[in-house]
Amino acid sequence: MKLLKLVPDDTNIDFMKVRNIALILSILVTVASLALVGIKGLNLGVDFIGGQVVRTTFAQPVAIEDLRSRVEALDVGEASIQEFGDGKTYQIRLPRPDGPESQAAAITGKVRTMLQSQYPGVTVGAAEAVSGKVSEELARDGLLAITLAMLGVAIYIWFRFEWQFGVGALVTLGHDVALILGFFALTQLQVDLNIVAAFLAVVGYSLNDTVVIYDRIRENLRKFRKMQIVPMLNLSLNETLSRTIVTSGSIMLALATLLIFGPDVIFGLTAAILLGTFIGTYSSIYISAPILVWLGIKPDSFLKIEDKAPNLAGSDGAVV
C-alpha cells in the first residue's frame, strides 16, 4: 500500500525568510482584531451580562411581530427575538432586569406562562436566567481561567526551556486569543460560557503545537552548536512540519465533522476551536519560532550546567 505523504521527504521550506513579513501581517491582524472588538464589541450572552434567554418551538409558524408585541406586553424590557429558519423556532432574549437578583428567574417564568397560555402546543426547548451577580462572577471566573492558564503554561515553559521560550509561547497565545476575539466581534456569534471552554482549548492546542516545535529547537540547539540560529530554526520547523500537518489536519478533520453534523448548540464552540487550531498552527510556525531570533536566543542556552561551570569559575576566579 502506498502511504499518504502530505509533506514530501525532501521538503526544505525557508520559513524564516518571510518572518518579517509574517510579523507585520500578524501585528496588523492582531491590531485589526482588537480594534474590531473595540468598535463592534462582542455579542456577550446572558452568562456574562445577565438576563434571560428562552428558546421556544411553536406548533405552527408565528409572526415575529406578533410574538414581539406579546413579549413586550409583559413589560420585562426590550426583547431581542431571533428566528431559527423554519418560522417555528425562536430565541427570545431579554435584558437583565433591575431589582432583586431573583428577578431574572422570575421573568423566565412569566415568559413561559405567557407562551403556554397564548400559543397552544408550544414547547420551551431551553430557558436560561442569569442574575447580575452570577453573570459578573462567571465573567470574572472566565477571564481568570484564561489568563491563569496562559500564565501557568508560560511559566512551565520558562522552567523547562529558557525564558525566551516562555515569552515566545505567551506572545503566540496572546496573538491567538486576540484573533479569535476578532472573529467573534466580526461574526457577532454569541460569546457564552461554552466559548470560554473553546478559548481554553485553543490555548491548550496552540501550546501543544508550540511546545513540540520548541522541543525540536532545543534538541537541535544541543546537537548543532556551531549552526547559525536562523538555518537551525528552519531545519527544526521542516523536521516537524510533517507532524504539524498530520496532527493539525486530523484535529481539524474531527472538528469539521463536528461542525457539520454536530448539534447547533455547540456551533460557536466548535467554530472557535476549529479556527483556533488553524491560527495556532500558523502562529507556532511564524510567531513562536521567529520570536526566538528577536529575543536573542544563543546556541549555548541549553549547555548543561557543568559545561558552563568552568566559564563561571574563570570569571569569578579573579576573586581568589
Add this chain to the structure above:
Amino acid sequence: MFDLPRWKIWGIFLAIALGIAFAIPSFFPKSQVATWPSFVPRTQIALGLDLAGGSQLLLEADLADAEKQRLAAMEDSVSQELRRAPRIQAGDISTSGGRVSFILRDPTQLDAAVERLRTLTAGVGLTGTRTWNVSTADGNRVIMTPTPEGAQQAVKDAMTVARDVVRRRIDPSGTREVTVINQGANRILVQVPGVDDPEALKRLIGQTARLEFKLVDLRADQNQVAQGRAPAGSQVLPMADGTGAIAVQRRAMVSGENVSQATQAFDQQTGAPVVTIRFDTAGARRFGRATTENVNKPFAIILDNKVLSAPNINEPILGGTAQISGNFTVETASELAVALSSGKLPVKLDVIEERTVSAELGRDSIEKGLLASAAAVLAVMIFMILTYGRFGVYANLALLVNAFMILAIMGIFGSALTLPGIAGFVLTIGAAVDANVLINERIREEQKRGRKLLDAIDTGYKEASTAIFDANITNTIAAALMWYFGSGPVRGFAIVLLIGIITSVFTAVNFTRLLVALWVRAKRPRELHI
C-alpha cells in the same frame, strides 16, 4: 523495548480490559443494566442536564433575612429566659441596630441577668467560641451583639439545614436523581433531571413554610388595623388573598415545628382542596389546650407571615389534627403539604440562576453529538491508516481503547457528560493521535537516516517521549486551571480533557508499544512502510 516483561504485558491488557468492561454498560439502557448480575460492572456515564433535559437552579440565601431571624429568635429566647423563676423584670426589649437590647426594671439585677444569658451565648462545638457578646450600658441596659464567628456559624448551620429541606421538598420520596449541594458560603445548587418546567420547583423552594397558629385579637379596632396598628402584644398581618389585614396575638398557639405530618386532602363539606396536618404529642397538647380555652373565638392560620384563613373555634380540637383551608388548588395544596412536612427553611432562598433544557432538545443534542463524534473518530482513523499503514492501525486501536477508558473513568467517578464535554472528547481524540504522530514521524526520520528498523522504532519512541511529555504537561496545566477556576460548561470540558490526557498517554504510548513489540516478536520484520 521489545522485550517487555510478562507482568507489564498483562498489566496493560488488564487495564484495558477493565476500561472496556466499565465502559460497556454506558451503551445499554439503564433498565436493562439494572437486571445484570451483580458481579458485572454497572457503571454508566451520567448525562449532564444539557443532554438529558432538566432544570438547574442556583439558590442564594438572603443573609440579611437570616440575620434578622436570628435576632428575633434570640429576642424570644431572652424573654423566655428572663421569665423563668426567679423572674427578672425587663422592658423596652428591641432588635434594632442589629443587636438585642433591653432595660432592667431593677438595675441591681444586672449581674444576675448577664449571668442568666450566659447559657444562650456560649458557643457550641469544641472551640466554644462565643456566638454573642454581652455588654451593659447606663447601669440598667443589657446589649447582646452577634460575634462574626457566631454569625458565620449560624449561616453555615442554616445552609446545611436548608439543603436538607430543599432536598426533601423536591424529592419527597427520595427516588429521583436530584442533586442538591451547598456551593460556597451561602448558595445551594439544585439539579433535577427530567423537569423542564421549573416553576413548580421555584414555588416549592420559594416558600419558607413557617406555619403558625395564632389567636385573632378581638380587641383590635378595625380602623387602626387598616392603618397597620395593633394593640400591645399583637401584630397586624396581611391576608394571603390580598383582602385586607387582621390583628393577631404575637404569641403563637402552635407553630410548624410541632407538625409531624401534612397531606393534601379535600374538605368534607365544600370539596375544596385543603391540607390536613397532624401535630406531634407536644403540639397536640398545646393545640388542644388553646382551642379548649378559646371556644367560639377565631384563630388565624399563618403561613410565612400571611394569614391563610381565620376560622372560628367551634369546639375544642383534641385529636391532634387540623385542617388548613384557604383558596388552594390541588396543586398548591400539595405543594404546601410537601413544604410543611419537609420543615421550614431556616433562611429565605432566592433563585439567582436558572437553566432548563427540555428532554426533546437534550435528546436531539445527544443524538447529533454522538453521531458527529463517531463520524469524527472514523474520519481520523481513516486518515491515520492512509498516513501510517500498520502503525496507523495500532494508533487507531489505541484511539478506540482511549475512548472506552474515558467513558469508563467518567462512569466510575460519576462525572456527567455535557455538550462541551463532547467537544472536549473530540479534541482529546484529535490530540491523542498527536502522540502517535510524533512517534511515527520520528520513526520515519530515523529510517531516513539509515537506521535499521528495530533501532529506528526504538529511537523513535525514545526521542518522541520528551515532546509528548512537555506537550501533555502543558495541556494538563491548562485543563487543571480551567477546572479549578471555571464553572459549569468550562468544568465539563476540562474534566473530559483531564481524563483524556491521562488515558491518551497510556494508550498512545504504552499500548501501541506493546502492540509493536508483539508484532516484532511474532514476525521478526525486516522492513516497515511508515
